[in-house]
Amino acid sequence: MSCPTRFHYRIQCSLFFLAFYISLILVLPLAAWAASDIAVEVDEQAGKLDMGEIQQFVDRMDHDLQSALPETDFKALVTGLATGQISMQPTEIFNQCINYVFREVVANSALLGKLVVLAVICAVLTNITGAFEKGTTGQLTHMVAYLVLVTIAVGSFGLAIQLGREVVDNMVVFMQALLPLLLTLLVAVGGIASAAIFHPIIFITIATFGTVIKNVILPLIFFAAVLEIVSGLSEHFQVSKLAGLLKSVAMGLMGLMSTIFLGVMALQGVAGAVADSLTFRTAKFATHAFIPVVGGVFSDALEAVIRSSLLMKNAVGIAGVLIIIMLLVVPLVKIVAIAFIYKLAGAVIQPVGEERISDCLNGLGGSLLAVFGAVAMVGLLFFFALAIVLGLGNITVMLH
Amino acid sequence: MEVLRELIQTIIVIVVLAVLVEMLLPGGDMRRYVKMVMGLLIIMAILQAAAGVVNSQFMQDVPAVTVSDTGAPPLEDIMAVGQELAGKDRDKAEQQFSEGLSRQVLALVGMNPEVQAVDAQVSLDGENSDIREITIIFNVEDESGAGGQQASNGIGGDLGVQPVVVDLDRKSPADEQSPAKTATTEQKKAAAELTKMVSQFYNLKPDQVKYKFEE
Numbered sequence: 001m002s003c004p005t006r007f008h009y010r011i012q013c014s015l016f017f018l019a020f021y022i023s024l025i026l027v028l029p030l031a032a033w034a035a036s037d038i039a040v041e042v043d044e045q046a047g048k049l050d051m052g053e054i055q056q057f058v059d060r061m062d063h064d065l066q067s068a069l070p071e072t073d074f075k076a077l078v079t080g081l082a083t084g085q086i087s088m089q090p091t092e093i094f095n096q097c098i099n100y101v102f103r104e105v106v107a108n109s110a111l112l113g114k115l116v117v118l119a120v121i122c123a124v125l126t127n128i129t130g131a132f133e134k135g136t137t138g139q140l141t142h143m144v145a146y147l148v149l150v151t152i153a154v155g156s157f158g159l160a161i162q163l164g165r166e167v168v169d170n171m172v173v174f175m176q177a178l179l180p181l182l183l184t185l186l187v188a189v190g191g192i193a194s195a196a197i198f199h200p201i202i203f204i205t206i207a208t209f210g211t212v213i214k215n216v217i218l219p220l221i222f223f224a225a226v227l228e229i230v231s232g233l234s235e236h237f238q239v240s241k242l243a244g245l246l247k248s249v250a251m252g253l254m255g256l257m258s259t260i261f262l263g264v265m266a267l268q269g270v271a272g273a274v275a276d277s278l279t280f281r282t283a284k285f286a287t288h289a290f291i292p293v294v295g296g297v298f299s300d301a302l303e304a305v306i307r308s309s310l311l312m313k314n315a316v317g318i319a320g321v322l323i324i325i326m327l328l329v330v331p332l333v334k335i336v337a338i339a340f341i342y343k344l345a346g347a348v349i350q351p352v353g354e355e356r357i358s359d360c361l362n363g364l365g366g367s368l369l370a371v372f373g374a375v376a377m378v379g380l381l382f383f384f385a386l387a388i389v390l391g392l393g394n395i396t397v398m399l400h
Numbered sequence: 401m402e403v404l405r406e407l408i409q410t411i412i413v414i415v416v417l418a419v420l421v422e423m424l425l426p427g428g429d430m431r432r433y434v435k436m437v438m439g440l441l442i443i444m445a446i447l448q449a450a451a452g453v454v455n456s457q458f459m460q461d462v463p464a465v466t467v468s469d470t471g472a473p474p475l476e477d478i479m480a481v482g483q484e485l486a487g488k489d490r491d492k493a494e495q496q497f498s499e500g501l502s503r504q505v506l507a508l509v510g511m512n513p514e515v516q517a518v519d520a521q522v523s524l525d526g527e528n529s530d531i532r533e534i535t536i537i538f539n540v541e542d543e544s545g546a547g548g549q550q551a552s553n554g555i556g557g558d559l560g561v562q563p564v565v566v567d568l569d570r571k572s573p574a575d576e577q578s579p580a581k582t583a584t585t586e587q588k589k590a591a592a593e594l595t596k597m598v599s600q601f602y603n604l605k606p607d608q609v610k611y612k613f614e615e
Contacts, residue, residue, distance in 0.1 A: 048485060048488070050481075136423045136424075139423055140423060143419065143423075176472065179472075180472070180473045180477075180478055183478045183482070184478050184481045184482040184485065185482070185485070186482065187478065187479055187481075187482020187483055187485070187486060188482045188483075188485035188486045188489065189486075190486065192479070192482075192483075195475075195478065195479065195482065196475065196479070199472065199475045199478065200472070200475070203472035204472075215401060216401065219401055219404075219405070220404075223404060223405070223408045226408060226412070227408065227411070230411065230412050230415050230416075233415055233416065233419050234415065234418065234419040234422065236418070236422065236431075236435050237414075237415045237418045237419065237435070237438060237439075237442075239411055239415065239442070242411070242446075246404075301493045301494075301496050301497040301500070302489070302490060302493040302497075304493070304496070305489045305490075305492050305493040305496070306489055306493075308489075309485065309486075309489055
């Protein structure tokens, strides 16, 4: 059991750093960007780009998610971010998240009530088994109560898995709409080789990663949870080791996939950026050697213009990250709230003396946290993918 | 995944059945045997599923896991739009560059008070954005030379510099180096010296810098 716990801890740590890093990204550079002439330039740049697909996606988003965004028009969001008109306060985001967690926990308190009452009934039945004429009567009623409890638990567990699948789907669709735009801007700032290298790889890895998480890892976690429940039916027929095996396979697969994903992205990114800067530098030195103009050469003038494209690209990327976070945070909070309810129910029930039910609920909570980890991992890797594409543009321009 | 799902279903059925049998049977040795038989059933179910996996063709399941359609738009489209944007950026940079250059040339030429430059047209080589040609246009309005007029206007007065017009695709003028009717020999000499200086300053060939007089 220590391995999944350590994994959850790692996930939580990495999510904390992610949230911290994003809040830094959102807050720090924006204040420096505020300038009126930049607004005009960014507006002009935004007009040239086709953001229709992303806008359609944003329009299709839930009302909950839309209200969390500072701006529902993607173009206005990008322009606002680039000019510093939209800035997010980390404390505000944090407060909203905490609010949302409490709201979800309260909304799920009915589930908690049902679980606790059923568990208490089970405990009472177990204790008064001796009062029945035949011992098996008490055992049977206990089993029926246990099955009712499990039905309720599996129902909400299935909903959480479904929610996770939807989130992964949404994120993949969003990335597929956002990345062409980012790659276009990458080409515009001179990253032709990077875009050519990235184009097939980034789309294939994102689609594959999403599909594997959705069709392999989430079902594996679900199966593991089901086996854990079945183990709770009887003390004599335990299949908890099989459940553990499935869970470890899911976690191992996820670790492997994320390592491959990050490795491929980072390697390709560096290769592309170096190739691009090489072509640009060759041209630059050729020009430098020919015309030593006082006050700079043409490449300097070009660089100044390219920087506005770069600003645009970064703004599109940050807006993308913002939407990914919105897509991710709300369902994840729901999943965490349900996991918390299970764990709480398990903790409350344990003193009543119903060890099996308590273990089962605790295990379900753990499995839900694994679902949370899997979905959060997808978000984290997509965030890294965006960060690499953004950083690639910056490196390409910096290496000029 | 389908195989695994079936296996899990089978295991659930076996375990539930085992629990029911356990309840129905009277206590005693029978329980132990039932437990063993049920355990064997579970092992059989697992082995059956494993055998099914070994015999099945893995490659059939691969398309379900990986994806053939990644939903990516063709690279050519992305490249075309990106390069169009880059082209626009380049045009803008070329315009800024040539404007800056013509301002520099005008400032350089303005240091000689004998002639009065009104414009400097910089045309760039479209491919490498090198300077293809600089044409300096001098004013010939006053007969006594630009220096006299400047003196009468006062120190630091209006040099008569017109707004800079830059035409990148401009062909070299046919009437280059053909002085206007009213240009004096001194003015022509000064203009020639200035063009030489400009060509040396920018490290250009002498025939890349031209001048002409206009009224």
